Amino acid sequence: MAIGDALxxxxxxxxxxxxxxxxxxxxxxxxxxxxxxLNATIDRFAYAHVRTNRIGALVLRARDVDTEEVLEPRVDHSIHEGLVLHRAVYSHMMRTYCDGVAVPLTISTTIDVPAGSGLGASSALVVALIEAFRSALQLPLGPYEVARLAFEIERVHIGLAGGRQDQYSAAFGGLNFIEFLPGDRAIVNPLRIRREYLNEFEASLVICFSGQSRQSENIIKQQVAGLKQLDAKTVENMHKLKQDAIEMKLALLKGDIRGTAEILGRSWTAKKATAAGVATEAVDRLYNEAMAADAWAGKVSGAGGGGFLMFLTDPENVYRLKQVLNAAGGQASSVKFTFDGAEGWPICA
Structure with a gap:
């Protein structure tokens, strides 16, 4: 399939x-x-912009980290250096859908949060890049195919450590209970939560950037090593985390926000036991400040080691909780859920 002159x-x-x-x-x-x-997409996004250029080069830009590469248009650039996500998606798309013809393109991206956020940002970026090419080439890829391709590029081709949830949440959007089954099968189950329950859940939620970007790879490698060795403690805590997802789903469907908070706190305890470094001094400090300010419960989002924390509290306490967390060195805010997955659109100007 060819890319037009004015993409x-x-x-x-x-x-x-x-x-x-x-x-x-x-x-x-x-x-x-x-x-x-169990995860929920929020009003923070990864963006990708793909256009043809007249300089005959492959220009890759990550504006949020102020990085740019100007390369010869080729499909065989290393995907283990530089802007690896941009390079890997470009290479795959040119090889698979453009008959191996390396088209001169400018590919620019940005993300609404700092790197190492724990919000699945790198996977969302890969999904956004794939979605831009899917839209440009009118590819017959649904959200399952986009998510699966993003997983293969990030985890298999590049070899970055991590799980599967981030790609599926970014591709589908919404509040989902996702089952990951043997044989690399995934089933995304959108939760049909009554609007008043959803409003109360959203009104009770505070997220807070710890000020500490985290590198999840070492934590994930520790967890994987424990699982490969059938370490009893790691496996037992993974079983607890799995059960917590089921119980939290049921609590949300009933509108039991206090019950949801209970499970959140319990899940954080189990999460910390899966690997060293899940909790850091900065995370513990913010967590303790939040609990002293009448948060019901909290945990980190993602593998841990920094990034964003989330807390549940009485909606009437949200303003005070944000003030306390900000005074303690965090960057706290309210958040809104979103229900649309990855989407691409042509720019007419």
């Missing part, structure tokens, strides 16, 4: 909060036991 498309994919079950989407756990993850 100019943009795409975005939502970031997510990992509510429960995170880690059970890792191999080898989900391959042997099956994983359950």
């Amino acid at each position: 100019n498309v943009r795409a975005r994919a939502p970031l997510r909060l990992g509510l429960a079950g995170g880690g059970t989407d890792l191999s080898p756990y989900c391959d042997e036991f099956g994983g359950n993850v």
Whole structure:
């Protein structure tokens, strides 16, 4: 399939909060036991802009980290250096859908949150890049295909450590209970929550950037090593996280926000036991400040080691909780859920 002379498309994919079950989407756990993850996409996005250029080069830009590469248009650039996500998606799309012809393109991206956020930003970026090419080439790819391709590019081709939930949440959007089954199968189950329950849940939620970007790879490698060795403690805590996802789903469907908070706190305890470094000094400080300010419960989103925390509290206490967290060095805010997955559109100007 050929790319036209005046290609100019943009795409975005939502970031997510990992509510429960995170880690059970890792191999080898989900391959042997099956994983359950509950997550929700929020009003923070990864954006991709793909357009043809007249300078005959491959221009890759990550504006949020002020990085640019100007390369010869080729499909065989290393995907283990530079802007690896941009390079890997470009290479795959040119090889697979453009008959191996390396088209001169300018590919620019940005993300609404700092790197290492714990909100699935890198995977959402890969999904946004794929969605931009899907839109440009009118490819017959649904959200399952986009998510699966994003997983293959990020985890298999590049070899980055991590699970599967981020790609599926970004591709589908919404509040989902996702099952990860042996044989690399995934089933995305959107939750049909009554509007008043959803409003109360959203009104009770505060997210807070710890000020500390985290590198999840070491934590994930520790978790995977424990699973491969069938470390009893790691496996037991993964079982707890999996059950927490089921119980939190049921609590939300009933509108039991206090029950949801209870499970959130319990899940955080189990999460910390899966690997060293999940909780850091900065995370513990913010967590303790929040609990002293009448938060019901909290946990980190993602693998841990920094990034964003989430807390549930009485909606009438949200303003005070944000003030306390900001005074303690965090960056706290309210958040809104979103229900659309990745989407791409042509730019007419």
